[in-house]
Amino acid sequence: MKSSVMRISNITLVGLRAIARNKMRSFLTALGIIIGVGCVIAVVAIGNGATKSVENTINSLGTNYIMLFPGASTSSGARMFTGNSTLTADDAEAIKAEAPAVAYVSPTVRAAAQIVAGELNWGTSIQGVSVDYPLIRSWNVSQGTFFSDQDVKSASKVCVLGNTVAENLFTDGQAVGQIVRIKNVPFKVVGVLEKKGGNMMGQDQDDTVVAPYTTVMKRLSGKTKIDMIQLSAASAGQVQEAQNEIDAILRQRHRIGPNGDADFQMRSQEEIAQAQGQQTAILRMLLLVIAAISLLVGGIGIMNIMLVSVTERTREIGIRMAIGAKGRHVLLQFLFEAVTLAIVGGVLGVALGVGASLAVKHFLQWPIVVTPASVALSFGVAAFVGIFFGYYPARKAAKLDPIDALRYE
């Protein structure tokens, strides 16, 4: 007997016609996948965007960046500020003088204050730093100059404004040379920093005022110890060397033996990146689970409607079988319908997801990164879901008895 092998093109024709015949049902079937895939892409894009911006911020610190904090290092590595700082400006001076692998050192003190300029005022954070600060952070002034080493030595009442502060206090853009009052102390504005944008926490890095640390300690905070020291190694390859030198110098200065608990701790840019990377990994994991669940729900939706569809179309299946469709043809047709709906749903879902991501980027100004991998993955999963959840209803259809199916009302 001649075995009839039905061409794939014929199956696809039959399947496409069946889909086109009931557009509403087809749309509802695909809807679960559309939403599932759209959700995955948008969520992954937002997650990637967050990760990316964190990476950017950390990378912008520079690969030779090191932070030095007061306080005992704990086994968990958590940063802890004890009540009294153990670091002094002299420590910073000593490191700069004695550690060859360290290029720049800036003691850092922080204070929060309301800044007044004429009728305007603005609440922000004041950072007391040294002249090395712009070199460590690769952060230049866009107007005026940074304060000088002489300003630091003599604790001059000068400051450099972050871009946001300058814009809010001097709407005409003429900040340099003006006087601002911080806690009633008049400061002369010598420069404005370049715009830097948000950091990893979403904080505006430009919402700051930078002044000599000596001035901040003497005039604003009244502290004698500093909050932290920011440094940069001479080169990226010398970060570890620099950390070892700093450790040795501080242990000597603070009289701590090589085995004693240090009263300070260091974080290199790499270590900060690692710590952030762990957090991001957890975030990504969470997003992946949400994505998997939404696609699963979409798949079950397909199976559900395909099952109903098989029952509803029993008679159609009977007709097809009576005029010569084999079980395999019916199976392939229903499978093809499910996969097509899943793939079309996938495509629409990708469009929806990318659209939603762009909308979020545009309206909320969030950093969004749509990766081809997430598109390819969710698309592939959608097709797989179509096959997996389409198979059972398709097999049910293929196993119908033509006599019963024809008689089905």
Added chain:
Amino acid sequence: MPKKVIEIHGLTKVYEMGEVEVRALAGVDLLVDEGEFLAVMGPSGSGKSTLMNILGCLDRPTAGSYLLDGVDVSTLNRDERAVIRNAKIGFVFQSFNLLPRTSAAENVELPLIYGDLGWSRTERHKAAMDALHRVGLKGREHNHSSQLSGGQQQRVAIARALVTDPAMLLADEPTGNLDSRTSEEIMGIFQALNDSGKTVVLITHEPDIAQHAKRVVTVRDGVIQHDEKIQQHRVDVRGIAAPVAPMPAEATR
């Protein structure tokens, strides 16, 4: 001697309903020549439907032999029967059984799609058009079932049955859902197709309808009770709104 389209010997069919065995067919012998117009009559429960299912290769007999167009089909499996149904049988059902929301032409093409005769889409479409023209549906090719009357829908079904040029047309109560005037029309189409050489087997319980055939077989209690040639009640084809065109193949022969 004319070719035999149906050759049935000692056909039985037993359904097992739990403990009880129901003998739907209890030894049927039947010979049908090519070009015959046979009506199978019988009340419900006579085994008529079972016979129709087996004749149509939808079901398998419990015992006995069935040669359809010279091929023994009594032992074929599901898929093999599907191939035979496609190639050798043209079904016409009581409730038309067209695909909903599908044009007449696409409905008629369907058996060609499953048959895989190696035809292109254009060839299939042309064959479907020819079949529709033969049953008098020129100009209605792209109408959907819902846009056609009952009689027109049944004509589409007949065109679908014809399109593969099967060994026989198997019509199961084809006029059951139609009024008497339309019924006449449909029987006229069957007669015209029969005149052009097509073997027609008609299953019906209505004596009036059976009168349109040339031979009537009556089934009762699973056996053939009567088998007689009759004077065919002719339908005047000229009286029908849409006449039946001759089969193109026959016209050139």
